[in-house]
Amino acid sequence: MRLRLPEERPTEPPTGYKIAHPVLSQDGTRAGFTGVSLGGALPYGVLDEARCVYGRRHRAPHRRCDCGFHCVHDSAAAEAMLCTAEHRAAVLLEVGVLGAYIRFERGFRYARQRVRTATVGPCACGAVAGALADAGWGRPGWRALTAACAGCVRGRTSLSLASFARLAGEGLRVRATGAAVVATAGSGVSELVAEAALLQARLDWFQSQLARLVDPGPQG
Numbered sequence: 001m002r003l004r005l006p007e008e009r010p011t012e013p014p015t016g017y018k019i020a021h022p023v024l025s026q027d028g029t030r031a032g033f034t035g036v037s038l039g040g041a042l043p044y045g046v047l048d049e050a051r052c053v054y055g056r057r058h059r060a061p062h063r064r065c066d067c068g069f070h071c072v073h074d075s076a077a078a079e080a081m082l083c084t085a086e087h088r089a090a091v092l093l094e095v096g097v098l099g100a101y102i103r104f105e106r107g108f109r110y111a112r113q114r115v116r117t118a119t120v121g122p123c124a125c126g127a128v129a130g131a132l133a134d135a136g137w138g139r140p141g142w143r144a145l146t147a148a149c150a151g152c153v154r155g156r157t158s159l160s161l162a163s164f165a166r167l168a169g170e171g172l173r174v175r176a177t178g179a180a181v182v183a184t185a186g187s188g189v190s191e192l193v194a195e196a197a198l199l200q201a202r203l204d205w206f207q208s209q210l211a212r213l214v215d216p217g218p219q220g
Helices: 075-081 161-168 189-214
Strands: 015-025 031-034 047-049 069-072 091-103 107-120 131-139 142-148 158-160 173-176 182-184
Touching: 015 075, 015 107, 015 131, 015 161, 031 142, 031 161, 069 075, 069 091, 075 091, 131 161, 142 158, 158 161, 161 173, 161 182
Parallel strands: 107 173
Antiparallel strands: 015 031, 015 069, 015 091, 015 142, 047 107, 069 107, 091 107, 131 142, 131 158, 173 182
8 A cells, every 4th residue: 555645735835944055157147046965066046946966857856765955944943054164154045835845844845946035144254244255166157155245355256135136036035144124136226335335345455456566565
């Protein structure tokens, strides 16, 4: 006799939480996320469908496989994972669980998802993040990003939070821990202010580098 899992038919998509690294495509035209464990080699968009990480042809999530998106029910459980050293640079995602899913005690494994909100932690210096900058690693075709304040961006490839939301699309909201403003695509004045601060920080850095070249000092 084949056992069947009990079926659920929710009126609204369940909400879940997970952590991931924001990523930017090599050509700078797309933004998304990549997981921190199983499936981390497959970056995904804000609205995306899971694929089997083992290359099998079945649909995710399959009962006899680990494939599919994963999330937990409680935001506190996802935030706790950000305390580990290897996950400090990740961001907290709130997602809508779409399509078929398998419910577990602590979370879901599911077929499709929509990332609703991404919460970015502080810059490595401790200041509130105003941008996502090149983290120094990535996946083929994708550059991983990490939280950065305007002063720490320097010459790295970077995006303001609003610009990341715009590239990611699908109504994604991006907020920084400790900031009062939530960045979304088309934020208007707030997006322009963030972009201006980022550009000014880059200009200051380039001017400081130019000054060092023009005036090397007594050391030569």
